[in-house]
Amino acid sequence: MTERELAEGVGRMRAQGMPPRAIARALGVRPADVMPLVRELAQAAAPAGAPPAGCWVSAGWSRRLIIARPHCWEDVQLGPDGPAGIALVLVARAGRRDDVSVCGHLVDTFCLGVKNVLGPERLRRRDLPGFVRLYFAAFPAPALVAPLGLAQHLVHGAVAFAAGLGFEPHPDFAATRDHLGEPVGPCPITFGREGRPCYVQGIADDARAVVRTLLDRVGRDGFVVAA
Numbered sequence: 001m002t003e004r005e006l007a008e009g010v011g012r013m014r015a016q017g018m019p020p021r022a023i024a025r026a027l028g029v030r031p032a033d034v035m036p037l038v039r040e041l042a043q044a045a046a047p048a049g050a051p052p053a054g055c056w057v058s059a060g061w062s063r064r065l066i067i068a069r070p071h072c073w074e075d076v077q078l079g080p081d082g083p084a085g086i087a088l089v090l091v092a093r094a095g096r097r098d099d100v101s102v103c104g105h106l107v108d109t110f111c112l113g114v115k116n117v118l119g120p121e122r123l124r125r126r127d128l129p130g131f132v133r134l135y136f137a138a139f140p141a142p143a144l145v146a147p148l149g150l151a152q153h154l155v156h157g158a159v160a161f162a163a164g165l166g167f168e169p170h171p172d173f174a175a176t177r178d179h180l181g182e183p184v185g186p187c188p189i190t191f192g193r194e195g196r197p198c199y200v201q202g203i204a205d206d207a208r209a210v211v212r213t214l215l216d217r218v219g220r221d222g223f224v225v226a227a
Contacts, residue, residue, distance in 0.1 A: 009027050010037040014038060020034045031171065050101070053128070054092040055089075055148050055150075056143040058083070058088040058141075059141035060082045062075040063083070065190065085200050087107045089107060091104075093179060099124060100124075101122055102121050103180060105173075109154070111223070112205075112210070113159045114169035114173050115170060119179070153183045157189050160187070164217075
């Protein structure tokens with residue numbers, strides 16, 4: 001496959017919403033061959049330094065986290081049955097003409113960090129409100145408008161916390177890092193359930209592997225497994 005054929009294939013499949021790893025499998029190449037092209041497409045949709053066009057987090061994102069003052073970011077408490085240890089983060093940046101570029105992250109704030117990634121994807125600006133509603137539809141309350149700094153600290157802080165426990169972020173995280181941007185200053189969020197690693201099993205998790213990793217890194221008394 002020539003470089004031009006690879007670039008055309010990546011561009012076509014990204015336009016269909018396919019993640020980088022799936023594109024690599026479909027084209028029979030390594031993910032490392034796809035990632036630079038994905039980044040170029042993201043930069044074309046949202047030029048370097050493009051201003052934010054919107055930022056949202058899921059309601060209940062702060063439940064059982066420790067937030068240092070004076071970072072009084074807003075949240076909506078959903079009661080004891082609301083989500084805990086999981087948050088969605090969506091950031092849109094201005095693109096060219098009437099386009100925006102969006103990236104989303106599913107964040108395990110108690111243990112595993114970034115578990116899934118969406119984008120970068122290009123949308124018409126007029127389609128953004130509907131996209132936001134759809135992206136957060138699984139949560140019991142509408143998305144909260146948030147400052148970009150919160151999104152950056154929530155995602156990057158969770159990635160750093162998980163790395164300390166032996167877990168890497170979702171492989172597609174690298175393609176969204178430039179779009180998200182880097183946080184300023186030390187992270188004011190203490191991750192884990194009240195500061196302690198807490199594993200909540202997800203549908204796609206290899207639970208035994210996760211627990212083995214935690215045992216190796218922090219020992220039996222260094223974490224809890226949610227019932």
